């Protein structure tokens with residue numbers, strides 16, 4: 001684990017105080033801190049002056065030596081992890097998303113496709129709501145959870161649909177990345193829904 005001593009400004013009393021903040025977690029040694037990354041409590045520090053909790057976001061890197069992945073908030077470290085699967089993350093939610101994908105053996109491209117599709121299909125009247133991030137908050141039973149932090153709702157996708165989408169992507173030899181048009185991603189996902197419906201009809 002790496003920590004740095006930094007000066008924070010309390011949001012409650014506006015006074016400044018020094019605190020040791022975590023900037024890097026090394027797995028498997030720091031495994032116990034992962035739950036704090038997942039529920040964002042790792043970004044909370046207690047002001048020694050007014051004793052109130054502050055939520056202050058600071059970038060954290062997660063390095064997994066055994067599974068060979070590096071989730072980096074600090075882009076400059078990229079060169080250091082040449083043999084690793086490296087992903088640059090821009091915020092705490094992306095950090096959790098990538099961690100979940102890598103440790104639950106989900107397909108990154110599939111998750112990306114579903115994210116884009118769900119985002120597009122969500123009909124939100126209030127345009128001020130930030131819909132930028134949907135993230136995979138974990139797998140329970142045969143469902144994969146997608147959360148929207150600004151709406152606090154969870155959308156569950158059948159794991160079977162994810163496997164099917166993975167198959168479609170492979171069949172078509174498609175590489176999905178962020179540059180792919182949302183419309184194309186939506187079409188793909190619709191195809192999968194279609195196939196699943198067919199499967200269910202055949203089973204009946």
Ligand SMILES: [Zn+2]
Nearest residue numbers: 010013047050
């Ligand atoms: Zn304070």
